[in-house]
Amino acid sequence: MNNKFKDFYSLNMKETKQKIKESVSDENFILQTINYIGELDRIFNILMKRLREWYELYNPEFSRRVQDHAKFVELILEGNDEKENDSMGADIDKKDLKEIKDIALRAKDIFSERKSKEEYLEKLMKEVCPNLTAVAGVTIGAKLISLAGDLKRLMLFPSSTVQLLGAEKALFRHMKTGARSPKHGIIHEHPLVASAKDKGKAARAVADKISLAVKVDYFKGEFIGGKLRKELEERLK
Amino acid sequence: MNNKFKDFYSLNMKETKQKIKESVSDENFILQTINYIGELDRIFNILMKRLREWYELYNPEFSRRVQDHAKFVELILEGNDEKENDSMGADIDKKDLKEIKDIALRAKDIFSERKSKEEYLEKLMKEVCPNLTAVAGVTIGAKLISLAGDLKRLMLFPSSTVQLLGAEKALFRHMKTGARSPKHGIIHEHPLVASAKDKGKAARAVADKISLAVKVDYFKGEFIGGKLRKELEERLK
Numbered sequence: 079m080n081n082k083f084k085d086f087y088s089l090n091m092k093e094t095k096q097k098i099k100e101s102v103s104d105e106n107f108i109l110q111t112i113n114y115i116g117e118l119d120r121i122f123n124i125l126m127k128r129l130r131e132w133y134e135l136y137n138p139e140f141s142r143r144v145q146d147h148a149k150f151v152e153l154i155l156e157g158n159d160e161k162e163n164d165s166m167g168a169d170i171d172k173k174d175l176k177e178i179k180d181i182a183l184r185a186k187d188i189f190s191e192r193k194s195k196e197e198y199l200e201k202l203m204k205e206v207c208p209n210l211t212a213v214a215g216v217t218i219g220a221k222l223i224s225l226a227g228d229l230k231r232l233m234l235f236p237s238s239t240v241q242l243l244g245a246e247k248a249l250f251r252h253m254k255t256g257a258r259s260p261k262h263g264i265i266h267e268h269p270l271v272a273s274a275k276d277k278g279k280a281a282r283a284v285a286d287k288i289s290l291a292v293k294v295d296y297f298k299g300e301f302i303g304g305k306l307r308k309e310l311e312e313r314l315k
Numbered sequence: 316m317n318n319k320f321k322d323f324y325s326l327n328m329k330e331t332k333q334k335i336k337e338s339v340s341d342e343n344f345i346l347q348t349i350n351y352i353g354e355l356d357r358i359f360n361i362l363m364k365r366l367r368e369w370y371e372l373y374n375p376e377f378s379r380r381v382q383d384h385a386k387f388v389e390l391i392l393e394g395n396d397e398k399e400n401d402s403m404g405a406d407i408d409k410k411d412l413k414e415i416k417d418i419a420l421r422a423k424d425i426f427s428e429r430k431s432k433e434e435y436l437e438k439l440m441k442e443v444c445p446n447l448t449a450v451a452g453v454t455i456g457a458k459l460i461s462l463a464g465d466l467k468r469l470m471l472f473p474s475s476t477v478q479l480l481g482a483e484k485a486l487f488r489h490m491k492t493g494a495r496s497p498k499h500g501i502i503h504e505h506p507l508v509a510s511a512k513d514k515g516k517a518a519r520a521v522a523d524k525i526s527l528a529v530k531v532d533y534f535k536g537e538f539i540g541g542k543l544r545k546e547l548e549e550r551l552k
Binding site for chain 2: 092095098099100102106107110111112114117120124125128131132135138164165166167168169170174177180181184187188191194195198228303
């Protein structure tokens with residue numbers, strides 16, 4: 079290589095690296111966090127299924143009585159899991175029991191990691207897209223960004239697309255087989271949609287406001303999220 | 316209900332509960348543990364995938380350089396993950412970095428739980444079926460019991476079935492479509508099969524000895540596992 083080309087090459091390389099470096103933003107953290115939270119849920123479920131199956135060899139009546147996973151784990155770890163006198167569960171050595179309770183420890187830890195990541199996500203969302211967060215809520219807002227790919231793409235979608243994000247499967251089924259068209263995607267989890275009688279209408283209204291909120295966020299407009307959310311609640315009352 | 320029936324009912328109930336209670340054995344713990352270990356592997360992989368993807372926003376060169384998951388986690392947690400000067404990774408705040416390192420903490424914990432459960436499994440296997448363990452090894456032995464359902468069913472299988480346990484998919488494909496018949500199931504992981512030139516012959520020999528070992532274990536015979544293993548090694552030399 080001659081010197082000129084070498085200079086050009088190394089300068090080009092340096093600039094590209096710099097650009098990659100600068101392309102990382104808080105939005106990336108939002109995507110990582112919301113996906114990680116979904117994975118933590120999966121992990122928690124794997125651990126709880128194993129914990130209950132194994133524990134029920136020892137004290138099935140107690141496991142059936144305490145349905146709530148987090149409470150079940152808490153009570154076991156505190157040792158507040160007395161056996162009934164005529165329990166069907168086997169007598170199990172303390173050291174074998176310890177092996178079972180090890181799973182409860184892990185489940186508890188994963189549960190607390192989830193809580194901490196939820197708080198982190200809330201902080202990120204309020205910084206990056208306060209309006210979207212106010213209208214859609216932290217989790218749905220983050221899932222929408224994740225489904226769209228990034229905030230910019232979400233901003234460019236018409237609100238009818240926003241309404242159906244997360245319902246791609248049902249949408250393609252509709253297009254292919256003529257099955258009923260979906261009325262809402264991930265936003266069916268929104269409390270104002272979930273509690274509405276006419277869910278199609280509610281989903282449309284929520285998607286409209288989300289669409290607007292995302293545009294304000296993307297162009298770094300003022301915070302009008304509180305106002306938007308109130309209007310929405312009025313409309314869907 | 317008249318009194319006689321009531322007495323009969325409660326006695327019957329009591330006896331049934333007692334029988335259920337007594338049906339739990341160390342074999343159940345083996346099944347729980349080997350299945351749990353498989354789940355811990357899945358969890359570890361989920362965590363590592365997320366950790367690497369997220370961490371690579373910050374220091375991709377380091378992540379690419381350290382391929383071994385356990386070592387990667389160790390170095391990150393020790394803070395021995397220096398960045399190259401011209402790294403493509405973004406500058407990330409300490410508090411955002413902490414959120415990433417939280418994942419490494421979990422991965423490390425799951426890894427150590429796996430180790431501890433492997434040791435527990437070894438202890439159980441040596442107690443319940445020392446001969447099988449000596450011939451097949453801890454993990455393969457436990458997987459064979461799990462595939463058969465319990466030790467008794469494994470004992471009743473002919474050795475040609477033992478040879479194919481874990482290859483059911485390939486076997487049914489063979490029966491349905493006439494594809495090549497499988498020569499070995501889970502025992503292809505056995506070191507004496509893995510290193511053999513003629514894997515079919517080795518699998519047959521290993522399955523024969525396993526079949527014998529399980530029978531001795533089931534009927535609580537003497538420990539001849541060491542002898543069986545040695546014979547096998549001689550034969551397959």
